[in-house]
Amino acid sequence: xxxxxxxxxxxxxxxxxxxxxxxxxxxxxxxxxxxxxxxxxxxxxxxxxxxxxxxxxxxxxxxxxxxxxxxxxxxxxxxxxxxxxxxxxxxxxxxxxxxxxxxxxxxxxxxxxxxxxxxxxxxxxxxxxxxxxxxxxxxxxxxxxxxxxxxxxxxxxxxxxxxxxxxxxxxxxxxxxxxxxxxxxxxxxxxxxxxxxxxxxxxxxxxxxxxxxxxxxxxxxxxxxxxxxxxxxxxxxxxxxxxxxxxxxxxxxxxxxxxxxxxxxxx
Numbered sequence: 696x697x698x699x700x701x702x703x704x705x706x707x708x709x710x711x712x713x714x715x716x717x718x719x720x721x722x723x724x725x726x727x728x729x730x731x732x733x734x735x736x737x738x739x740x741x742x743x744x745x746x747x748x749x750x751x752x753x754x755x756x757x758x759x760x761x762x763x764x765x766x767x768x769x770x771x772x773x774x775x776x777x778x779x780x781x782x783x784x785x786x787x788x789x790x791x792x793x794x795x796x797x798x799x800x801x802x803x804x805x806x807x808x809x810x811x812x813x814x815x816x817x818x819x820x821x822x823x824x825x826x827x828x829x830x831x832x833x834x835x836x837x838x839x840x841x842x843x844x845x846x847x848x849x850x851x852x853x854x855x856x857x858x859x860x861x862x863x864x865x866x867x868x869x870x871x872x873x874x875x876x877x878x879x880x881x882x883x884x885x886x887x888x889x890x891x892x893x894x895x896x897x898x899x900x901x902x903x904x905x906x907x908x909x910x911x912x913x914x915x916x917x918x919x920x921x922x923x924x925x926x927x928x929x930x931x932x933x934x935x936x937x938x939x940x941x942x943x944x945x946x947x948x949x950x951x952x953x954x955x956x957x958x959x960x961x962x
Contacts, residue, residue, distance in 0.1 A: 696712040697711055697712060699797075699824060700735075702739060702740075705739040706824065707731055707736070716811075720761045723757065724761070728769065733772075733773065736772070737961075743922060745773070745775065748777070749778070752794075784798070792836060796835040797827070801820075803933075804826070805820065837865045839890060841900060844858070845858055845876060845880050846879075859873055859876045911926055911937065914929065931933075
């Protein structure tokens, strides 16, 4: 397990959570919050650190009374504010970019790397974290702001092509691509008022994509006696996701140590 964070000006250092560590309030305060508030944020923002707002989710170790008191103490020492816990809509992609974007990108990058040891894996994780593009991170953080700009253009009868050109000038590579700008422009033109992205149930799956489903199917057809665990290990996806792909996406079940289509019968 790792802890990491992002800002518009840079990434926080990725922190390794020790194996079998219990992530309670004390661990979170001493091993996660303290280095972030005392080292990482000041190294990125310097004298502007007192303008930074720290945002985390509503995990128990984050919202406990002792952690809230500790955050208050950190604010007194550093000037860095923390978003109130009652203003953290965990299902909002706009306000949970780590869950809905960054961790997915990191997982996809790690899926292409292999390591035989825990230390080797940690080295790979740090390398891939350092390689994550700041352009991608800024685009993720700017989505809500860009949608607001698109809505402004619609309200002021600015053509979509001109809106896209202005966004590109303002935000460069961090702006939305043309197709998404046109998609949001159309929705606002048709009467949509809400600039927020649609709420989602949780972190998007990166294990049940069309690409992964096709890879699973190819492996099963090539090696009929392959096990769920072997497929999961070879493709670096959770066993539960493998079961879901077999049953829900491919419509297969295990019979006599082979995966066969459900519709087959004794005839």
